[in-house]
Amino acid sequence: MASDGEETTIWRNARLATLASGAPGLGVVEPGAVVATGGRIVYSGADADAPSPPKGAQIVDCGGRWITPGLIDCHTHLVYAGSRAAEFEARLAGASYEDIARAGGGIVSTVRATRAASEDALVLEALPRLDALIAEGVTTIEIKSGYGLDLATERKMLRAARRLGSERPVDVRTTFLGAHALPPERAGDKAGYVAEVADAMLPALAAEGLVDAVDGFCEQIAFSSDDMRRVFARAKHLGLPVKLHAEQLSNCGGARLAAEFQALSADHLEYADAEDAAAMARAGVVATLLPGAYYLLRETKAPPIDLFRRMGVPMAVSTDCNPGTSPMTSLLLALNMAATLFRLTVDECLIGVTRNAARALGLEAEIGSLEPGKRADLAIWDIERPAELVYRLGFNPLHARVWRGR
Numbered sequence: 001m002a003s004d005g006e007e008t009t010i011w012r013n014a015r016l017a018t019l020a021s022g023a024p025g026l027g028v029v030e031p032g033a034v035v036a037t038g039g040r041i042v043y044s045g046a047d048a049d050a051p052s053p054p055k056g057a058q059i060v061d062c063g064g065r066w067i068t069p070g071l072i073d074c075h076t077h078l079v080y081a082g083s084r085a086a087e088f089e090a091r092l093a094g095a096s097y098e099d100i101a102r103a104g105g106g107i108v109s110t111v112r113a114t115r116a117a118s119e120d121a122l123v124l125e126a127l128p129r130l131d132a133l134i135a136e137g138v139t140t141i142e143i144k145s146g147y148g149l150d151l152a153t154e155r156k157m158l159r160a161a162r163r164l165g166s167e168r169p170v171d172v173r174t175t176f177l178g179a180h181a182l183p184p185e186r187a188g189d190k191a192g193y194v195a196e197v198a199d200a201m202l203p204a205l206a207a208e209g210l211v212d213a214v215d216g217f218c219e220q221i222a223f224s225s226d227d228m229r230r231v232f233a234r235a236k237h238l239g240l241p242v243k244l245h246a247e248q249l250s251n252c253g254g255a256r257l258a259a260e261f262q263a264l265s266a267d268h269l270e271y272a273d274a275e276d277a278a279a280m281a282r283a284g285v286v287a288t289l290l291p292g293a294y295y296l297l298r299e300t301k302a303p304p305i306d307l308f309r310r311m312g313v314p315m316a317v318s319t320d321c322n323p324g325t326s327p328m329t330s331l332l333l334a335l336n337m338a339a340t341l342f343r344l345t346v347d348e349c350l351i352g353v354t355r356n357a358a359r360a361l362g363l364e365a366e367i368g369s370l371e372p373g374k375r376a377d378l379a380i381w382d383i384e385r386p387a388e389l390v391y392r393l394g395f396n397p398l399h400a401r402v403w404r405g406r
């Protein structure tokens with residue numbers, strides 16, 4: 001089975017949640033085994049039917065523990081400098097978002113700190129956040145730019161994100177979010193800034209190989225769907241997939257724009273309606289749910305989960321880790337919030353951080369399930385049933401994590 005120089009490992013005596021797309025529910029197999037050679041899964045199924053391991057293969061007895069695919073955090077703003085704890089405190093004391101923005105706080109304060117930080121400093125500040133996610137079994141993470149809002153700083157953020165992937169055993173996907181906010185020096189010139197994002201920043205960063213996908217903040221307080229159309233048209237021209245922060249605070253036509261451009265995902269979606277859900281279903285756009293931001297902003301309008309279910313829109317769940325609206329570095333906590341606040345089922349939660357999160361990154365052929373041919377990214381859990389991953393708050397039952405077979 002193994003060719004020369006390719007390590008084989010077999011994990012046996014396990015309970016598998018394979019998350020295979022054809023299987024019902026979580027695709028449970030017990031007792032199950034997973035065999036990996038050269039970092040790829042070559043067998044996943046009943047323990048009794050596992051191929052006999054080649055000489056020298058490593059055999060791991062899982063003692064009846066559960067194995068899921070490595071978790072995927074498909075929407076984060078992990079790289080940034082500074083802290084917004086004082087802003088949080090001011091909001092608790094009654095300050096509004098507008099008060100804070102007028103006092104030079106909000107996104108702009110993170111932009112200021114990020115511009116002032118070196119690439120090394122950005123890496124160092126992001127590492128503890130990344131380590132917290134890795135400790136919970138995350139094996140792939142998406143990281144956005146968007147706190148630079150000028151070419152040099154957006155580049156620095158994306159380079160820092162790429163470097164995180166060489167500092168730690170984790171796959172990093174980078175997303176260019178130049179259309180996150182209007183930089184202060186461009187006040188009154190939104191059209192000019194959008195043109196710069198689409199015609200200068202995006203092509204330059206793409207040419208440097210720093211962009212895996214293109215995102216924007218489509219919102220009344222940020223960019224319109226027409227602004228985003230301009231950016232998406234350039235992304236399409238460059239052959240890059242798109243995704244969008246859509247209908248988080250109001251309905252602005254973002255989900256429909258995402259569908260029109262066959263986006264990988266539309267994210268947040270609290271204010272999405274039936275027409276949006278139908279368009280997303282037709283175009284195969286994943287709905288990425290971000291309960292951390294909903295929670296921190298004390299929103300009361302939840303995304304239309306029933307519509308997504310009924311129309312067959314695939315749902316993903318992510319931390320949205322960012323300093324302003326979701327300072328969260330626990331994907332397991334995001335699962336509990338998705339269940340408690342949005343009423344997702346346990347199966348929907350777990351599909352949302354594996355198979356559907358892979359799809360939200362365009363990586364469904366590579367990761368997100370325990371199936372032959374996929375990367376051997378596994379999370380091994382000390383739990384009695386998968387619901388424990390969703391049920392508990394602030395507890396991490398990860399026993400071991402395997403990234404690319406190791």
Ligand code: DI6
Nearest residue numbers: 107217245293322323324325
């Ligand atoms: N959606 C959000 O909630 C934030 N960005 C976004 O696109 C806020 C980011 C911040 O306040 O730093």
Ligand code: FE
Nearest residue numbers: 077245320322
């Ligand atoms: Fe976000």
